[in-house]
Amino acid sequence: MSEINDLTPAEARVWRAFPRGEAVDFRTAEDEDASPGDGWGPERTVRASVLRALLLRAPREEGEVAALKVAGARITGVLDLRYATVDSVVRLSSCRFDDTPDLSGAHLSYLNLTDSVLPGLASARARVDGSLRLTGCRFRGPVRLGGAHITGALFLEGAELTAPDGPQPVLQLKHVTVEDEICATGLRTHGEIRLDSATIAGSVNLDGARLHHPGHAVLDAQTLVVEGDVLMRRVHAVGWIGLGGARVAGRLDLSHTRLSNPGDAALRASGCTVGELWLRGDASLEGRLNLRRAQIDVLFLEAEAVPDEVLLNSLVYSTLIPHEPAERRLPMLERDREGYVPHAYEQLTAAYRRIGDDLAARLVQLAKQRRHRSTLPWYGRVWGHLQDATVGYGFRPLRACVWLLSLLAVGSIAYGLHHPPPLKPSEAPQFNPVFYTLDLLLPVISFGQEGAFAPRGGYQTLSYVLIITGWILATTVLAGVSRSVSRQ
Incomplete structure (x- = not known):
């Protein structure tokens, strides 16, 4: 094991601390930024091959829990743990990675990269028996977690992901399984988040996120299954969000959110099944709202949040709140891109009748007949x-x-x-x-x-x-x- 014989002083510190699970902190301050880490010298540089040897072959001390806990280090070379089984805790916080770690197919107990700077992350089909914490990380390339299985939670709070222009998503979570929640409050992305066909046992929290991918998908979550809520409050997204065929058992909350995709659909949620959909506050959509064939138990839709173009054919909802006069709701139906959609009028009529507002129901039916009249021949x-x-x-x-x-x-x-x-x-x-x-x-x-x-x-x-x-x-x-x- 050549790594043991030619260790630098910094690597020796890490090697000695690992068997006892002790932390090694190279930082000069707790809030030190890892961005300029490419200029850090050998006194805080650790080779990725040394870390690999520690995790896979280093001896353990009886009675101690081995763990890799390093902060503020520059890690050179590729941390290659492909298809490896790592039973130790791995915490590499506030570190600067020169190359993209490759954890594809690996089996890890816990991984924490908080506040680190990386050129990307390859973790397709990986399994993490605990949580995967990427809080505050800055990725300059794609993060690939497609097919991964995380028994704990996935944390991406305050993370920033930027990838070069191209077809690859900046965050690949396709077919991922998370047995807890995804917490990504304050996330910043420049590119596409791919979350289609994923299964989340808890909730997905994207509150305060800033998503940027003009003219393209900022979040493609078709056929996503979430047993809890999808919280996207105060989100600012430039690009479109796709939830076609998704199933959200709880609340899809878009309160105070701004979606911008002019000339096309801003929210594509056709065929989705949602417990509650909230579009309220100063929420605004620059682009179409597509809810065709969606099934929603409670639709919380304020009139001001309805964009100039909608697609509502075959939308089914049980309850419409807040209660507003029919005159405030009817313009929404008149904005349907498909023209006269009888089903939309019947749904609104049924919603008023369920709460006993027969006058509003009659007004909707009268508006329906007038709209239908415009489709008839002159006689x-x-x-x-x-x-x-x-x-x-x-x-x-x-x-x-x-x-x-x-x-x-x-x-x-x-x-x-x-x-x-x-x-x-x-x-x-x-x-x-x-x-x-x-x-x-x-x-x-x-x-x-x-x-x-x-x-x-x-x-x-x-x-x-x-x-x-x-x-x-x-x-x-x-x-x-x-x-x-x-x-x-």
Whole structure:
């Protein structure tokens, strides 16, 4: 073992401390920045090959727990632990790595790289029996954890990840399994986070993160499974977030978050299943909101957070909060990129009915009929305008009463001043202008007046107008009542 024979003084300190689990701190101050570590001299430089030999072959002391605890060191060479089994705690905090550590397929008990500076990290298919702590790390290349299995938590608080432009994600977590949580508050990334097909037993916390990848995905988490919450409060993301087909058992919280992907979708959550989706506070989306085929138990959506374009076809939600007037909610449906989407109106109607706001439900249904009218040919639009003006498509029945009373008054006065002559004077009943007008207005019902008298000239024309108008009013009222009953 050549590493034992030619150790530098710094390496000898680390070698002696390892069997007893003692910490070796090369820092000049606790808050020392590792960024200028490439200029550190041999007094705080350790070869990666020495660390590998320690972890895999160094002798242990009986009664002591061996652990690699080093702070403030410059580590040269590649720390190659591919497919190795390391049963000791590894803590290399505030260190400067000249080369990317390769831990692919390794089996580790615990790994802590807090506040270190690295050109990247290769840990695909690795297994960590404890937690993986990358808090405050600065990566200048991609971090690959695809297929990794972490029985504890993954910590990325305050970490910064930057990768050269290219197809590779800056943080690869595809198919990763985390049996606790992912804590990445204050994360900074310049590139894509790939979290698709991952399984997280706890929550994912990205509160306060700054994600930058203009025109591309900043977070691709399709088919992600999270048993807890996904917290993305006060996040500022330039690029799009993809949650298509994801399943979040708890809350997907985007409160006070700003997503920017102009000209395309900013939040792509089609087909996802979420316990609660929160878009509230001063949350804003510059770009489309895609919730097609999503299933959400509680949708907390403030009107101000709805972008100019949405995709809501087949979106299903049980509860919509906060409770707002229908006039505040309807513009959201009118912004649907697919145009008239009947299902979106039915969902909003059902949400109002579940809380007993029948007036708002009727207003939504009226808006639905008006929107549908714009899709009809000209004759359908004419008929629609007529139904709207007369009885509000049946959702405003009092308007029909006003029309009927007005026509009844007109007819009663006109025929009261000029009685139409009877067809058979000897058999005709006594003329009554009110019931004669009612006979003309109301189809089916007969008071025996219409068939006994025959108006002439302009009064005959008036009778035709009353008959036609009566049929129109009766038809529209009947259609409206039928729609209301069927919705019930």
